[in-house]
Amino acid sequence: MNFKTSDLEKMEKQTAVHLINSLGGFKSVALVGTSNVQGNTNLSIFSSFFHIGANPPLIGMIFRPSPPERDTMRNILDTGFYTINHINEQIYQQAHQTSARYNKEISEFDAAGLSAEYKNNFPAPFVLESNVQLGIKFKEKTAISINNTTMIIGEIVQIFIPEDCLSEDGFLDLEKANTVTCSGLDSYHKTMQLDRLSYAKPDKEITSLLKS
Amino acid sequence: MNFKTSDLEKMEKQTAVHLINSLGGFKSVALVGTSNVQGNTNLSIFSSFFHIGANPPLIGMIFRPSPPERDTMRNILDTGFYTINHINEQIYQQAHQTSARYNKEISEFDAAGLSAEYKNNFPAPFVLESNVQLGIKFKEKTAISINNTTMIIGEIVQIFIPEDCLSEDGFLDLEKANTVTCSGLDSYHKTMQLDRLSYAKPDKEITSLLKS
Numbered sequence: 001m002n003f004k005t006s007d008l009e010k011m012e013k014q015t016a017v018h019l020i021n022s023l024g025g026f027k028s029v030a031l032v033g034t035s036n037v038q039g040n041t042n043l044s045i046f047s048s049f050f051h052i053g054a055n056p057p058l059i060g061m062i063f064r065p066s067p068p069e070r071d072t073m074r075n076i077l078d079t080g081f082y083t084i085n086h087i088n089e090q091i092y093q094q095a096h097q098t099s100a101r102y103n104k105e106i107s108e109f110d111a112a113g114l115s116a117e118y119k120n121n122f123p124a125p126f127v128l129e130s131n132v133q134l135g136i137k138f139k140e141k142t143a144i145s146i147n148n149t150t151m152i153i154g155e156i157v158q159i160f161i162p163e164d165c166l167s168e169d170g171f172l173d174l175e176k177a178n179t180v181t182c183s184g185l186d187s188y189h190k191t192m193q194l195d196r197l198s199y200a201k202p203d204k205e206i207t208s209l210l211k212s
Numbered sequence: 213m214n215f216k217t218s219d220l221e222k223m224e225k226q227t228a229v230h231l232i233n234s235l236g237g238f239k240s241v242a243l244v245g246t247s248n249v250q251g252n253t254n255l256s257i258f259s260s261f262f263h264i265g266a267n268p269p270l271i272g273m274i275f276r277p278s279p280p281e282r283d284t285m286r287n288i289l290d291t292g293f294y295t296i297n298h299i300n301e302q303i304y305q306q307a308h309q310t311s312a313r314y315n316k317e318i319s320e321f322d323a324a325g326l327s328a329e330y331k332n333n334f335p336a337p338f339v340l341e342s343n344v345q346l347g348i349k350f351k352e353k354t355a356i357s358i359n360n361t362t363m364i365i366g367e368i369v370q371i372f373i374p375e376d377c378l379s380e381d382g383f384l385d386l387e388k389a390n391t392v393t394c395s396g397l398d399s400y401h402k403t404m405q406l407d408r409l410s411y412a413k414p415d416k417e418i419t420s421l422l423k424s
Contacts, residue, residue, distance in 0.1 A: 001375040002332065008269060008371075011382070018382030020266040023346055023368060025298055026386060026393035026403060027263070028237035050262045051239070052274055053359040054232040057220060060274070062264055086237055092406060093418055100412035111414070120214065134235055140358055146351055146365060147265040153358060156235060159220075163213040170223070170230030171396045174238060180406065181238035181393050184383045186421065187408045191238060191393060191401035194304060199398070200312035202323070206305055209398065 022184040029182040031095055032061075033083040033109075033116065033125040034075035041116050041125050043108040044072045045098050047182050049084065057156040059084065059136065065148035071104070076152060080138045081123045085130035088178035092188045094129075122158055131177045133160040171196070234396040241394040243307055244273075245295040245321075245328065245337040246287035253328050253337050255320040256284045257310045259394050261296065269368040271296065271348065277360035283316070288364060292350045293335045297342035300390035304400045306341075334370055343389045345372040383408070 008016050028049040034042045052058035063073045076082045087095045091114065098108040109116045109125070116125035117133075126133040135158025142151040165173045174191075181189050196209035220228050240261040246254045264270035275285045288294045299307045303326065310320040321328045321337070328337035329345075338345040347370025354363040377385045386403075393401050408421035 003371040015382035022384035025240035057232040159215040170227035172234035189403035
């Protein structure tokens with residue numbers, strides 16, 4: 001079945017939003033923890049993370065247009081730090097709840113029943129219930145003028161992971177860490193590993209890294 | 213277990229690359245099809261896609277630094293069009309093979325045993341074996357100076373999906389379409405849906421959209 005631009009334009013708006021949000025494939029979904037300059041915490045779910053580079057270790061994310069003010073972005077710019085916390089099967093419903101539009105006085109940590117965790121003198125709150133926690137230092141903000149969104153790039157400066165999920169070659173077993181993925185606006189999925197594949201070369205057959 | 217910036221700097225380089233590539237969570241992974249101005253096809257796997265907006269429908273991706281020349285980016289800039297093709301369980305090994313560094317004369321379609329499909333007068337080749345195929349029109353290129361990568365943003369102008377995967381509300385069931393996800397540099401995963409959750413509101417409990 002085929003849709004082109006003119007079909008999308010004729011589609012009911014929210015239907016098109018669901019469809020377009022599904023088309024990119026399964027997404028990285030995680031909770032971003034921040035605090036404002038007064039120390040009040042904020043927690044919000046995002047599904048627009050992407051790897052930018054390993055050296056230095058950089059991760060990007062997209063913010064929707066302002067106004068309305070985006071508290072998470074405001075806090076990142078004001079304090080320079082944020083956390084990215086993977087979502088697991090035990091907390092995905094609470095994580096989803098953080099997308100509700102709460103009043104500024106309410107912390108989404110409290111509203112969703114998740115716990116703020118401070119450690120290693122990192123200024124932003126981690127999510128205690130998350131198995132993979134990243135402390136991020138803000139690096140740059142880029143306006144995407146085509147639709148008034150904003151890209152924020154940060155450097156990974158703190159990593160907390162379960163020791164038994166780290167392979168000798170550096171691969172982190174996210175499935176063992178119970179990290180979930182999402183699709184569309186509201187669908188959550190756990191995963192089943194098919195394989196890890198060898199580095200591809202032109203004249204060599206790919207082999208499984210798991211059967212060695 | 214905890215790593216900080218100084219630990220990463222001391223880590224063996226390829227180990228750090230594996231780890232950092234794992235930290236973002238499960239990723240959108242797909243094959244990008246292009247052709248050069250002579251009509252020679254190119255196919256390459258990427259895992260750095262992200263949703264930028266639904267209206268207009270925009271999708272972003274990151275290219276690693278040049279040089280070496282990135283054929284896919286060159287073709288996108290020269291022709292203005294590309295395709296994004298979801299990877300399914302039947303073709304993930306072939307998809308992975310497209311990451312090998314082939315000579316310019318060789319099409320990765322042939323090398324990996326995948327078929328170029330032209331339709332609807334769209335100028336770039338789709339992957340016949342893919343169940344979800346997107347035709348993309350190049351919109352803008354942004355240099356990310358912090359590590360010399362490049363962000364390419366395109367508009368989704370053609371959508372090909374299996375009819376039985378589209379829900380009434382616009383949600384596309386990627387699991388039914390057999391789309392896979394990846395983690396790290398080389399791990400592929402299929403998914404098991406946990407739930408679809410209702411739109412979150414401050415004073416309302418989240419419900420499942422699947423149990424109605």
